[in-house]
Amino acid sequence: MGRAPCCSKVGLHRGQWTPREDKLLINYIRAHGEGHWRSLPKKAGLLRCGKSCRLRWMNYLRPDIKRGNITPDEDDLIIRLHSLLGNRWSLIAGRLPGRTDNEIKNYWNSHLSKRLNKTSGTRSSSSESKKKNKEGNKDGANGKAAKSKIDLPKAIRVTSVSITRTSSTSSLRGSSKTHAEVHNLPWLEMVCPNLEVRDGIINDGETLPCNEDHDDLDMPTNENMLDEMFEEYEQLLRTDNYAQLDSFIDSLLA
DNA sequence: AAAAGGACCAACCGCGGACAA
DNA sequence: ATTGTCCGCGGTTGGTCCTTT
Numbered sequence: 361m362g363r364a365p366c367c368s369k370v371g372l373h374r375g376q377w378t379p380r381e382d383k384l385l386i387n388y389i390r391a392h393g394e395g396h397w398r399s400l401p402k403k404a405g406l407l408r409c410g411k412s413c414r415l416r417w418m419n420y421l422r423p424d425i426k427r428g429n430i431t432p433d434e435d436d437l438i439i440r441l442h443s444l445l446g447n448r449w450s451l452i453a454g455r456l457p458g459r460t461d462n463e464i465k466n467y468w469n470s471h472l473s474k475r476l477n478k479t480s481g482t483r484s485s486s487s488e489s490k491k492k493n494k495e496g497n498k499d500g501a502n503g504k505a506a507k508s509k510i511d512l513p514k515a516i517r518v519t520s521v522s523i524t525r526t527s528s529t530s531s532l533r534g535s536s537k538t539h540a541e542v543h544n545l546p547w548l549e550m551v552c553p554n555l556e557v558r559d560g561i562i563n564d565g566e567t568l569p570c571n572e573d574h575d576d577l578d579m580p581t582n583e584n585m586l587d588e589m590f591e592e593y594e595q596l597l598r599t600d601n602y603a604q605l606d607s608f609i610d611s612l613l614a
Numbered sequence: 615a616a617a618a619g620g621a622c623c624a625a626c627c628g629c630g631g632a633c634a635a
Numbered sequence: 636a637t638t639g640t641c642c643g644c645g646g647t648t649g650g651t652c653c654t655t656t
Contacts, residue, residue, distance in 0.1 A: 374625085376625080396622095411626085411627090419625085420624075440620080441618095466623050470622055470623080
């Protein structure tokens with residue numbers, strides 16, 4: 361049962377990437393672009409699984425990745441977005457230019473969940489669960505149940521929306537309209553107001569508003585919208601009106 | 615100074631949706 | 636309509652570095 365592994369693992373390298381492998385991957389992607397991950401390793405002369413190449417590129421080698429500590433603004437945004445979206449790291453990462461889903465996930469597990477745990481007393485970090493596992497699952501199912509999880513509908517696929525940093529801007533033509541307007545995505549409108557679609561092609565703006573290195577993340581309009589959204593969400597939580605809460609979440613996910 | 619434990623983070627794994635044949 | 640493949644996602648693992656004892 362289950363599908364076969366993405367590739368034969370026989371003879372393939374695993375674990376830490378060497379500088380040479382990084383160089384091969386960077387050179388290949390510079391010359392041929394991203395995508396076709398399955399065939400990429402062979403063509404690039406890498407003894408790696410395509411998945412591994414994609415992960416390495418997405419999380420580490422991509423030129424637009426922002427290095428360094430998470431700023432307080434980003435920190436705040438992550439918390440807010442997580443309360444709205446749950447563990448949808450890729451969606452959250454899409455709102456934080458230069459940050460990867462893996463980075464945010466790690467940051468959440470190692471910093472934020474712990475911090476929130478202190479204030480709420482209801483969450484536990486992955487490190488803690490890992491520790492519990494190491495202790496031999498003494499708590500059995502309880503240890504699993506203690507893990508925090510926001511009960512939201514299953515994540516929708518967003519690749520076609522292309523909030524990602526790699527969306528093409530080369531073939532844009534015709535009149536523009538925001539993507540959120542076209543697809544009736546109020547959430548997207550708030551989170552990424554400059555996203556445009558022209559002739560069915562998504563554009564995140566000539567100035568790449570969603571991709572810029574916003575070191576200060578100084579976007580007061582978005583912040584206000586986010587605040588309003590967050591407040592509305594909190595109010596619904598307080599009222600315990602689950603039907604309304606569901607429709608609110610549905611409207612976000614459209 | 616050394617051992618033990620904790621924290622962090624890069625990388626792996628398996629699942630499921632999208633899409634083509 | 637079915638099957639197989641590719642890709643992206645979230646959860647988890649394990650290695651390394653740091654801190655505490």
